[in-house]
Amino acid sequence: MRKLGLLLLLTIVFIGCKTTSKKEKEEVSVEKKYPDAIANVLKKHGGMEKWNSMKSLSFSLKGEKHITDLQSRKAVVKSEKYSLGFDGKDVWIQKKDTAAFKGNPEFYYNLYFYFYAMPFVLADEGITYSETTPLEFEGNSYPGIKISYGANVGTSPDDNYFIYYNPDTYKMEWLGYTVTYFSKKPTTKVNIIKYDDWENVNGLLLPKSLIWYTKDEDGKPLEPRGEATVFSSVEINETSLPDNIFEKSNY
Structure with a gap:
């Protein structure tokens, strides 16, 4: 009977240690x-835990x-003269007149989403991180992180992004990026955006x-290349939206 009790005790301890070890490994994996x-x-x-808990995002800009x-x-x-989107399979567009939208819907439908959802979209799958030369501006130095993509990841796998952050607070300050969607070739031409106006939306620090x-x-x-792009009427929450919102037939 004693032997049986001892065996049960050792089994419980072993399972407990195994569970703890697995949990610790998972935590280390997340950290790394x-x-x-x-x-x-x-x-x-x-x-990322907070970001991943969110299901939908909306904002307004430029009408x-x-x-x-x-x-x-x-x-x-959506706008008064046109609507365009991605339904999970195809990119579509509806226009009230032929001159309403002259851009490329496939390039445009998530363009501002990516700029707005920084830095979280740079944690997507298929990304490689590396250090890059710090950015210097007005006597301040901002350490940089280069983000590149694996082959066949997204519509422009040759795109590169560069996050520059405040070395004291780790708040994102600048974004550098290349555009290869149209040429389909790597480029060294890097565009630069200043992120210096942030707001807390449901626990997430997002650009204003x-x-x-x-x-x-x-x-x-x-110096600034033009006027600031301002985001308004921002909503981000844990509620999923109906699929038909993204279907062409509704517009």
Whole structure:
């Protein structure tokens, strides 16, 4: 009987240790999913756990309403003269007149979503992180993280992004990016955006506005390239939206 009791005790201890060990491994795995720098930036902006708990995002800018399902990345952009979106399979557009929208719907439907959802969209699958040269501006130095994609990831796998963050707070300050969608070829031309106006929305630090900058021949930011792009009527929550919102037949 004693032997049986001892055996049961050892079994319970073994299972407990095994469970703890598995849990510890899972925690370590989560901690090591991202390099320290990007992990700290993500944490500063609310953390991936909080971001992943959200199901839908919407905002307005330039007379348009942008709505995105954060899990499937289905999207719709609505305005008075046109609507366009991605229903999970196809990109579509509806226009009230032929001159209403002259851009490329496939390129545009999630363009501002990506700029707005920084830095969280740079934690997607298929990404490689590496250090890059710090960005210098007005006597301040911002450490950088280069983000590149694996082959066949997304519509523009040759695109590169560069996050530059405040070394004291880890808040994202700048974004550099290349555009290869139209040429389908790698490029060294990097556009630069200043992120310096943030707001807390449901526990996430998201941009209130951003502004493109001109650069000198060495790639350093010089001055604003135009007026700021302002995001308003922002909603991000844990409620999923009906699929028919993203279907062409509804517009």
